[in-house]
Amino acid sequence: MRVMIWGDMEGVACIEVWEQVTGGSSMYGEARVLFTEEMNAAVRGARRAGATEIIGVDCHGAGGGWSFKSLVPELLDDGAEWVVGYPWARYVEPLRTGCDAIIFIGAHARAGTPDGVLAHTVSSELWYEATINGVPVGESGILAAVAGVWDVPAAFVSGDAATVQEVQSLLGDKVRGAAVKTGLSRFSARTLSPAAARTAIEDGVADALTRRDYPPPYKPGTPVTFRVELASTEGTAAYYHREGVRVTGPRTVEATGETFWDAWDRFWYRA
Secondary structure, three states, X not given: OEEEEEEOOOOOOOOOOHHXXXXXXOOHHHHHHHHHHHXXXXXXXXXXXXXXXXXXXXXXXXXXXXXXXXXXXXXXXXXXXXXXXXXXXXXXXXXXXXXXXXXXXXXXXXXXXXXXXXXXOOHHHOEEEEEEOOEEEOHHHHHHHHHHHOOXXXXXXXXXXXXHHHHHHHHOOOOEEEXXXXXXXXXXXXXXXXXXXHHHHHHHHHHXXXXXXXXXOOOOOOOEEEEEEEOOHHHHHXXXXXXXXXXXXXXXXXXXXXXXHHHHHHHOOOO
C-alpha cells in the first residue's frame, strides 16, 4: 500500500497565530516541532495499517528560504520518505504511478470561515475565494481534486473542527477526521495537547487505512473550470499573459481543462 501524506501547519494542535507559522519568527521553531510530530504520528498510523511506502510532503509556505521546508529533519520518522522544498500542489509523481490514498495533516479551513483557525486559501496569491465548477473549495479540496485526476481517494484529515467539517462536506463523511482543536476565532482555539493530538492522528490514520472504506476520488466532472476571486484588483496583473488563464472580471481569473490537472497546471504554473 502506497500512501501520500500532505502536511500543513495551520491546522496543527496549539498553533493559532501567524507568528507560529512564519519562517524566522521567534515562535516558528517550536511550531515546526509540533508540525513534524503530527506528521510522524500519521506515518506511524499508516505503518500500523500495513503501508509499505509512505511519502510525506511539506506543504507549508512559511516564506523565504523556509517555504516547504518547515519539517525538522532530525525528528523525521524513518518509516517514510519526505518531500521538502517543492512548490505546493505540484508534486504528483506518486499519484501518476499509482497511490492507494492521500491523507491531510494540519489542514486549515478555506478563506472566510468564521471559526477556522488561521483560515485562508493559498494566501500567497491573496485569494478571496476559489471554486471548482462553481463549488467553493479550500486547499484540501484543491489537493483532493489533484489526486482525483489519478483516481486516488482522500482517507483522513486532521485540523480544526471547521476543517474536518469542510472536507467531509465536500468529499463525504467516509473521510475519517481528527479535530485536534476548535476555533474560537481566527486567532484562538480550544485545543488538544500535542500528545493527545498525535494519538488521535495515529489511531485515526491506522483505522482509516485498515478499513479502506474511502469515499470516491474527488472528480468534479468534465470539463473542469477552476475560478478564483482575488482580494484586490492588482492581483489580476499576474495572470494577464498566462497561457490558458482568463481574466474574467476586475478581481476574477479562471482556467478550464478536460481534467482538474489540466486547469490547475495552467493556473498554478510554478514547478
